[in-house]
Amino acid sequence: MISQMLIVLGLGWLGGLGQTTAPVRPTPLHLGDPAPALELDQWLKGEPLTLAEVKGKIIVLDFWATWCGYCIQAMPHTAELQKKYADQGVIIVGISDEPAGIVREFLTKTEIPLNYRLAVDRAGRTSEAYLAASGQSGIPTAFIVDQQGRVAWIGHPMSMEPILVSMINGTFDLEKTVAEATQAQAAQLADQQFLNSIGIPLMIAMQNKQWDTVVKLAESVADPTNTMSRQLRSDVLGSIAWELATAQKDPQYFAPALDWAKLACELTEQKDPLHLDTYARVLFESGQIEQAITIQTQALALVPEESMTRRELQAALDRYRQPASSPSTQPTSQPAGSSN
Numbered sequence: 001m002i003s004q005m006l007i008v009l010g011l012g013w014l015g016g017l018g019q020t021t022a023p024v025r026p027t028p029l030h031l032g033d034p035a036p037a038l039e040l041d042q043w044l045k046g047e048p049l050t051l052a053e054v055k056g057k058i059i060v061l062d063f064w065a066t067w068c069g070y071c072i073q074a075m076p077h078t079a080e081l082q083k084k085y086a087d088q089g090v091i092i093v094g095i096s097d098e099p100a101g102i103v104r105e106f107l108t109k110t111e112i113p114l115n116y117r118l119a120v121d122r123a124g125r126t127s128e129a130y131l132a133a134s135g136q137s138g139i140p141t142a143f144i145v146d147q148q149g150r151v152a153w154i155g156h157p158m159s160m161e162p163i164l165v166s167m168i169n170g171t172f173d174l175e176k177t178v179a180e181a182t183q184a185q186a187a188q189l190a191d192q193q194f195l196n197s198i199g200i201p202l203m204i205a206m207q208n209k210q211w212d213t214v215v216k217l218a219e220s221v222a223d224p225t226n227t228m229s230r231q232l233r234s235d236v237l238g239s240i241a242w243e244l245a246t247a248q249k250d251p252q253y254f255a256p257a258l259d260w261a262k263l264a265c266e267l268t269e270q271k272d273p274l275h276l277d278t279y280a281r282v283l284f285e286s287g288q289i290e291q292a293i294t295i296q297t298q299a300l301a302l303v304p305e306e307s308m309t310r311r312e313l314q315a316a317l318d319r320y321r322q323p324a325s326s327p328s329t330q331p332t333s334q335p336a337g338s339s340n
Contacts, residue, residue, distance in 0.1 A: 029133035031152065031178045035059070035145040036129035038093075039121075042100050044107070046117030049091070051149060057089040058167050059145040062116075062157050063131055065096050066106040069242060070235075071140040073274060074157045075112045076308035081161055082116040088168045089147070092116035097127050137192065146172070153177060191232045206240075211248050214240060215256055222260055230267040238264035238278045245282040254286040265295075273302040277313055284320055293320045 064071035241261035276299035
């Protein structure tokens with residue numbers, strides 16, 4: 001779905017800015033380096049662990065937050081990977097820097113069958129040692145620690161299954177991964193420069209529900225002369241379109257939300273099922289139910305059989321097809337507040 005080093009998704013591209021105070025200059029972290037120790041404040045699900053205790057296994061550290069729509073969207077897939085590869089030495093730990101009470105509330109309300117460990121990093125020590133130290137500025141971001149205790153991969157959790165499989169079967173090539181990451185980081189620099197100019201204002205506008213400001217900033221992202229990467233533009237536009245359609249639900253914003261959701265699909269060549277899912281949802285909320293059904297069907301065709309994501313998309317499609325279907329039924333192929 002997303003290039004391995006691109007972790008700027010949904011509202012998560014500024015996730016690091018919401019973290020509590022931590023050391024200003026963390027020790028730089030690179031692929032191939034020994035994985036820093038986990039300094040977590042509280043374990044909310046599953047038994048606590050240290051990396052030393054589980055050396056020889058494959059550890060996934062998934063940094064997320066309850067407010068991050070793309071994080072929530074990725075959770076069913078992450079849970080599926082934990083179930084699928086648990087017997088082959090894969091251990092997944094979800095890490096949020098939010099207060100424990102907020103995460104607990106999310107756990108009581110979510111219908112996602114979470115089967116992996118969850119912990120909070122309120123002090124920000126582990127987030128600093130991994131996210132900030134490796135130059136990651138957003139969430140969801142997954143770090144895979146290999147059997148030798150090295151940070152072997154950094155990327156979006158939806159993209160990590162091939163890496164896990166290669167580590168399990170012994171074909172993972174760390175040198176190749178490092179070379180690919182170096183190239184990706186160079187391309188990411190241009191994106192980061194642009195995000196630095198609009199990222200903070202956009203985050204503040206979204207949090208304060210200043211939708212007119214959000215729209216103005218989104219227009220600059222949608223501008224054809226914008227030099228951001230196609231993937232980043234699609235992620236940002238898809239996130240904003242989802243928020244306008246599901247959180248704001250003001251008809252005056254449906255037209256731009258439709259334009260940006262459609263553009264996100266075009267930028268990803270109609271091959272990203274989550275962007276198509278967002279487009280379908282915006283169509284549905286704006287009353288264009290038949291078109292929503294068409295696009296949701298297209299999204300469904302891109303998702304593997306028996307995956308949890310497919311079941312989520314199918315549930316939304318079923319709701320769109322209900323005879324009395326209307327926006328008031330609020331289909332939930334993605335959790336409320338999700339960006340895609």
